[in-house]
Amino acid sequence: MSTPLVGIIMGSDSDLAVMKLAGDMLEEFDVPFELTVVSAHRTPLRMVQYAVEAADRGMKVIIAGAGGAAHLPGMVASLTSLPVIGVPIKSSNSIDGWDSILSILQMPGGVPVATMALNGGKNAGIFAGSIIGAFDPKVKGKIAEYKKALEQEVLQKVDRLKSEGWGNEFDK
Numbered sequence: 516m517s518t519p520l521v522g523i524i525m526g527s528d529s530d531l532a533v534m535k536l537a538g539d540m541l542e543e544f545d546v547p548f549e550l551t552v553v554s555a556h557r558t559p560l561r562m563v564q565y566a567v568e569a570a571d572r573g574m575k576v577i578i579a580g581a582g583g584a585a586h587l588p589g590m591v592a593s594l595t596s597l598p599v600i601g602v603p604i605k606s607s608n609s610i611d612g613w614d615s616i617l618s619i620l621q622m623p624g625g626v627p628v629a630t631m632a633l634n635g636g637k638n639a640g641i642f643a644g645s646i647i648g649a650f651d652p653k654v655k656g657k658i659a660e661y662k663k664a665l666e667q668e669v670l671q672k673v674d675r676l677k678s679e680g681w682g683n684e685f686d687k
């Protein structure tokens with residue numbers, strides 16, 4: 516197995532449904548990754564060890580997801596020079612999701628976390644892929660293909676609307 520370039524970590528296995536989406540995208544881009552549970556509050560020492568060792572283990576990006584009082588991404592970012600992508604999760608202990616978003620987004624100056632949308636595991640995977648693609652041409656090509664496919668999907672929708680008789684001066 517190749518060395519993981521991306522580490523996907525989450526506060527609990529109850530976050531897995533969202534965080535798995537990041538792994539699905541990395542698989543599509545052929546980016547080796549690992550996935551595990553690291554809790555800021557329940558396993559603080561494991562969190563410190565994971566964050567401190569990640570770069571030396573060959574990791575290039577960390578994706579960290581958590582819900583409620585979501586301290587994991589920010590704390591990990593404080594302990595590593597790697598880019599950290601944060602995924603706020605609407606968890607069972609989350610009031611409405613805003614608690615998770617703001618805990619991850621509102622970092623103090625000097626310790627950035629690239630915060631995704633609520634439950635944005637999929638975009639976290641794509642964003643991590645883009646970072647790897649900045650120095651790996653194969654991955655860059657896969658991201659470009661993915662974006663081209665998105666464009667094609669929308670253009671097909673445009674054609675379908677046209678064929679259903681919806682007027683559109685722009686595409687004339």
Ligand code: RP5
Pocket residue numbers: 525526527528529530554556580581582583604606607608
């Ligand atoms: C957070 O608490 C975890 O990231 C999870 O989103 C939430 C709930 O965890 P469980 O009680 O389901 O283990 O730290």
